[in-house]
Amino acid sequence: MVKSFKYLLQFAWINLGAILGFAAIVIAGAYLTGVPQGANNLFRTYFDTFPLLTLIMLFLFSYALCTSNLNLALSFGARRRDFFFAIQGVLLLYAGVCWALQAVMSAIPDLFGWTSVDRWSFLMSLGGLTNWQYPLACLAIMTLGCLCGLLYVRSKGWGVLVMVVTILGGIAATMVLLIFSDSQPGTPGALTATILTCGSVGVIAVCELLIWRTVHRFVVR
Amino acid sequence: MNTAVLSARGVYKSYGKKEVLHNLDLTIEPGKIYGLIGRNGAGKTTLLGILTAQNTLDQGEVTYDGQTVWENQRALDNICFSRELQPTLFSGQNNLKVKHYLKSAAIYYPNWDQEYADRLLDEFKLEPKKKICQLSKGQMSMVTILIALASRAPITILDEPAAGLDVVMRERFYQLLLEDYTQTNRTFIVSTHIIEEAASVFEQVIILDEGKIIENCPTEELIDQFRYVSGREDVVDEVCRGLEVLSTHQMGRHKTAAVRGGGVKLDAALSADVDVSPMNLQNVFVALCGHGDAQ
Numbered sequence: 068m069v070k071s072f073k074y075l076l077q078f079a080w081i082n083l084g085a086i087l088g089f090a091a092i093v094i095a096g097a098y099l100t101g102v103p104q105g106a107n108n109l110f111r112t113y114f115d116t117f118p119l120l121t122l123i124m125l126f127l128f129s130y131a132l133c134t135s136n137l138n139l140a141l142s143f144g145a146r147r148r149d150f151f152f153a154i155q156g157v158l159l160l161y162a163g164v165c166w167a168l169q170a171v172m173s174a175i176p177d178l179f180g181w182t183s184v185d186r187w188s189f190l191m192s193l194g195g196l197t198n199w200q201y202p203l204a205c206l207a208i209m210t211l212g213c214l215c216g217l218l219y220v221r222s223k224g225w226g227v228l229v230m231v232v233t234i235l236g237g238i239a240a241t242m243v244l245l246i247f248s249d250s251q252p253g254t255p256g257a258l259t260a261t262i263l264t265c266g267s268v269g270v271i272a273v274c275e276l277l278i279w280r281t282v283h284r285f286v287v288r
Numbered sequence: 289m290n291t292a293v294l295s296a297r298g299v300y301k302s303y304g305k306k307e308v309l310h311n312l313d314l315t316i317e318p319g320k321i322y323g324l325i326g327r328n329g330a331g332k333t334t335l336l337g338i339l340t341a342q343n344t345l346d347q348g349e350v351t352y353d354g355q356t357v358w359e360n361q362r363a364l365d366n367i368c369f370s371r372e373l374q375p376t377l378f379s380g381q382n383n384l385k386v387k388h389y390l391k392s393a394a395i396y397y398p399n400w401d402q403e404y405a406d407r408l409l410d411e412f413k414l415e416p417k418k419k420i421c422q423l424s425k426g427q428m429s430m431v432t433i434l435i436a437l438a439s440r441a442p443i444t445i446l447d448e449p450a451a452g453l454d455v456v457m458r459e460r461f462y463q464l465l466l467e468d469y470t471q472t473n474r475t476f477i478v479s480t481h482i483i484e485e486a487a488s489v490f491e492q493v494i495i496l497d498e499g500k501i502i503e504n505c506p507t508e509e510l511i512d513q514f515r516y517v518s519g520r521e522d523v524v525d526e527v528c529r530g531l532e533v534l535s536t537h538q539m540g541r542h543k544t545a546a547v548r549g550g551g552v553k554l555d556a557a558l559s560a561d562v563d564v565s566p567m568n569l570q571n572v573f574v575a576l577c578g579h580g581d582a583q
Contacts, residue, residue: 074395077388134378139389141342142371143396144364220378287342288377 071153082128103181121165122208129212142287151282162205207267210274217281290318290442292353299348308334309499323490324479331499332479340369368441372448373428375421387416399440408434425452445477487569497577514572518544519562527560534575546575
């Protein structure tokens, strides 16, 4: 498993570098274009919706993880079982780094005294390391991306279908989660958030099972 | 020296309703260069994939040193199957770079020889930062060869290593292969369509036809069993009686027959009024697998 994890890390650093680089550009762009003083521009939108952008990037990375990365590893003699467990490690790494990045980005307006902090409610409602729903969403979107890649290899139709459902479902779930994120315990909002959280856990569990089965029978091209 | 045997027993493989390999048995002995030849779609890559656990099988068993190869790290560490690279992968461009392939190979193959890999990279003038989809067919074959040779795996398998290479590069490949073999005495299996050029390198030849191994014996021994007999039609027919006639070619009253047989019967042919000429491996392959297509 160590070999497969080491193998996946070489791609993970590049991908995480891309996310962190993108975050740096968005922060610098926002700062330089007057977003802290209240300017409304593209950087403000990117800054505010960074959680969603990160999820899209994670989806693409995990797609490659279960297509070209898997294919190459098995062609070099990796064990399928080892690769599956190495995937879990890399998914946790991605989720952890993106969670930390999220916490940093949501803290920036408050920390540096940007005007109208309440403008960043979209971003800040998902911020902080105590909000574990965001890493859960990352894991759900990545397992779906992985499954999507595996299905696409076998059947383009199924792959595209899962991809469309994932993107639409992911956006809808994030929106609902954001809307109800401030709700108090015992309210309908909190119940919806709990249902969504349970749904995410269910999605992850089902995807992991399907990924295990598909990786186990994967044929190198 | 490696003494482990790679063995397949009763292997069946089908894709949907199409059966690709039928009850196939094969033993790969250590310290030999095997040539695997067969027509397009004969099942060569499927067989090699199954031998290296890169493909699944429906029935049967593949073992290395008596232990199953499937999900066995010890066996997988000792086998390198360097595949023919493709510019497209899963309906998209193969955007992985040469350096990704080399780094990954270095991680997985325990005997990876980085110094040798660097030397070959230099000799082949390959740019590590280039994407696979940007390489020419010949350069892709060079990557395949580089990985196979630098892996130093006791069993090294190359799938179409000469595809797209010019004649000079092909000669260099056979030279490198023989040099490596002389130094390490490891086992090579080379799947190729360029039969005649590679024939002198193969110690043993495996011919796969329609999912079955129809020949698996030393190259010289196989070639020696075949002859072309040509002359007047009636004389050729008389001489070939009792011999296995694989194909015939007729021009007017002149007939040429590809025959298999040896000993007394072939000696009798030599004394008759016909020309008896040897065949090369490519001719033998066409005679055995042509099924009339090339006649």
